[in-house]
Amino acid sequence: MPPQSTGLQLRSTVKAEGVLELSLARVPIPDPQPDEVLIRVDASPVNPSDLGLMFGGADLSTAKVSGTPDDPVVTANVPPVVMKTMAGRVGQSLPVGNEGAGVVIRTGSSDQARTLMGKTVAILGGAMYAQFRCINASQCLVLPPGTTPAEGASCFVNPLTALGMVETMRLEGHSALVHTAAASNLGQMLNKLCLADRIGLVNIVRKPQHMDLLKAIGAQHVVSSSAQTFLDDLKEALVATGATLAFDAIGGGKLASQILSSMEAAAARSGGEYSRYGSTTHKQVYIYGGLDRGPTELNRNFGMAWGIGGWLLTAFLKKIGPQAAQKLRERVAAEVKTTFASHYTKEVSLAEALRLEEIAIYGQISTGQKYLINPNKGLAT
């Protein structure tokens, strides 16, 4: 039972006047319902997928901090063009933080809840940048004995995304994958997974130095989109792997179109009768991120058997159903220290996460920097 009745929770508000406000709200600690458990959150990562909700598209170069070091308030301007897309959240004080891990310190009366008492669990529940999180027991992933919250903090977003990509490949009848922005934490994890499962993976990176990073962890096919030989390199890797499915984190520009064209060129290598509708090999790109928010330009020189679409982890998990999703989660727990291990460059408290010098680092998505928030760091529990 927590020795206190309230806890801190990081909140993000986009105000109608075009200002983002980040602050630490002091909120009551709820009593768990019969099926619920109360978790002391000890570790929650800052994922790229958290930044959109947290910063609301604000121009971080305008960020200012007020308040006290323990109770800071960060404000920043949201550009008018971005405000148009924020209509759905204006004025709402939203909690942040998709996933994390901690210890169950109180439970509801149900058997399922009570068995979790004292266990270290990981959850994907939102509102994780908070000292305490009350959640249904069924949403808890029990970590293997000896796993720390920091080790289990990133059990969902990246591991399930990597597994979801591989499962999507199998469900849709492809046999190998392409991944862009491949040097990211997720990209590195996907390499480990594909190596473990013997799946062909074509890694597309934007900077030549990232090629070495991936090759060092065993990646076999790494091509750089900044190389003059990019399209030839890509085609060779596609021929070698037979990949006809790509997951693209970039979204904007011509990359998705280039991938489809290269897949079509690789398919055409196999020959066959001329058809002005192109090959019958279905080529698919899923856009799951938006590192480039600009328009996607498709040059449609890849026949008629193609598709592009959005891919969202939560939608994928809903589609495969709770049992299949649970199997994926159990694999993550079993391999959390190996295939799905995450590494962080810094651990910060909630208040430290609102320092401008920290925001300047974790607020931009850059390969090689990954923050872990420990919401109870420095606070009496």
Added chain:
Amino acid sequence: MPPQSTGLQLRSTVKAEGVLELSLARVPIPDPQPDEVLIRVDASPVNPSDLGLMFGGADLSTAKVSGTPDDPVVTANVPPVVMKTMAGRVGQSLPVGNEGAGVVIRTGSSDQARTLMGKTVAILGGAMYAQFRCINASQCLVLPPGTTPAEGASCFVNPLTALGMVETMRLEGHSALVHTAAASNLGQMLNKLCLADRIGLVNIVRKPQHMDLLKAIGAQHVVSSSAQTFLDDLKEALVATGATLAFDAIGGGKLASQILSSMEAAAARSGGEYSRYGSTTHKQVYIYGGLDRGPTELNRNFGMAWGIGGWLLTAFLKKIGPQAAQKLRERVAAEVKTTFASHYTKEVSLAEALRLEEIAIYGQISTGQKYLINPNKGLAT
């Protein structure tokens, strides 16, 4: 049994030096194999989908004719940029004409073939711009008694495309449709089909005068993409119909993106909790034509539940399997004089089809002109 041993067949060749050549080849009339029938082709339409194979991307303003009126040869230049996409067909003399109808004049020895003797049948077999076509009996669609070849000539491409759009809608869980370039022959047929089956249909036309054309045949939702109020009009029609699936004949430009954005805006009308990933309503655009060969530009302001892809009739029919495809064909035959009736502005012989003044008309895809080729017109049979 035909009184002659050879017949004329229209051929298209793209030569390595960048020249398209159209001519009438005199080819032997084959003896039907046991399962085959020989058809005297009396009617074959010029569909937009025939033009690509026939003209090979040639610049028709450079077209010249040589030879004799009965044995003409048309040549035209293929621009170098187009030649790059023609590698698969260079030097091959290709027959043309996707579909048509005629009378079975000779059969193989099998029971299935022999029952077709003397029947008027429609086929989708390619090589239909020819006096005679030998084909497997199973590919023949027997037309109801009293149907002329001209009435049955367009039983496949447009009717099955319209039915395929509606079936795709049902298979993928949508309840209404959007169609672009909606004043086309296909678009008019789709309106008749959707009215008959009580399916909501949003028609997008490019010219205001086409709104009246569609409204005259009973279309309820017609919006013009050239109107200043286009996006508002489209959204209202999407709200009214609930359409979340579009078939786009244009392909290039921003239209597909605008359709997805408008679908998302219509979905957002229903309210619900804010999600920065947009609505969970899946929005889909299939590009089935390429009236605008330019790039497709997607602005990705429509959440994550979206898809765009190519849609090709032959791939769709293969996907649903032969039994389901046969049901669609039987419906076409039953309604060939009503829902699936086609109208032609001119009937020409094979030789007339190679006159420059006719090519100038049917060679460009324009709403309101549709040619029917009668390969035996003026020839002794």
